[in-house]
Amino acid sequence: MDISVIIPTFNEGNNVQTITNRLSKALQPTGKSFEILFMDDSTDNTPEILDQLSQDASFVRYIHRTNKRGLATAVIDGLKDAEGEILVVMDADLQHPPELIPTMIDKLNEGFQMVIPSRFVPGGSDGGLNLYRKFVSWTARMIARLALKRLRKITDPTSGFFAVKKSAIQGNIYHPIGWKIMIELIVRANITSVAEIPYQFQSRDLGSSKMSGSEQVRYLIHLGRLVMISEEDRKFFSFCAIGLSGVIVNLAIYKVMLLLNSPVVIAFILSSIVSMISNYLLNSTLTWKSRVMHQTSGRIIQFFRYLLVSTAGLAISSGFLSFLFYILHVHPMLSGILGIVTGVIWNYVVNDKWTFST
């Protein structure tokens, strides 16, 4: 079997016939063998319609589940059951145009592991969403791209429409939760070559959206889990959390020294040094644990490199802040935030590439 199109359905009785027609019209001319696999959790008469469809057309199959529910497990179960070498996942409600699939397949044949139709590359549009959904969806995409490095270059990581080679995702264990199966696949199967092609997200004509607030909470939990299992992302967040703890150490010692009547400058310098040391100790036992040198001399070198990087980071971030504030007259709070961000990125990248290089 060449292609399996997996379609999760929950009460989509009004849409399944149309999507089947449009899919077969789009796929037949390619000359490839294909199946349409509906993964159904419906509580209405959708299963009966699917049953009829599967009798009418040999390329339609469906699995109706009564023991469990949920989009993520429906799609993952479908991916396991599908027979095609190429797996396409899409919604039943015609918001994803089936006519795009031949182009997606061509792209996979060019050598990409995954192809994502994107609403956010030139030529695409997310016209089907209202302003509120647009905002929620933008926020969700931004959080995903900040949290997970693998997603940083993908403009539409929350898409429910994608094609992937079966060989690229086989042999991994997936823990589906929430809606974003594609993110789960990219991170856990470590998918690196992704192509995006533009498409116009359509508005839903029949039936209603099943998206809810609790799904959005599950989405954040899902991203958190993926950050924890992904070495490169975990390192960055561990570094940021330790940096935050450093600020607290710094302020606490500063306050104590002031209470002890220490001069302000001395209190500031000393508390800064202590927080740098505590940051170093935490980072070398947590963030870059596996890269700490064994010999004492090596550790001392790494420690001094760390201090050097932090001091240079302070110079760079305050230099940048001054440039923004004094020359470009940027708002002082915004200058401060951008200065801090620059410092954090500098410290992380240089410590990762140099201080703790092996």
Ligand code: GDD
């Ligand atoms: N089997 C199964 N079980 N299918 C489900 C379930 C479920 O519990 N919940 C929803 N579905 C099916 C719907 O029937 C539909 O085919 C598809 O999943 C998407 O559901 P919609 O309710 O149409 O989602 P949406 O339009 O709000 O969200 C779309 O946009 C997102 C991008 O922002 C979907 O395309 C998402 O996949 C996409 O991520």
Ligand code: MN
């Ligand atoms: Mn929809």
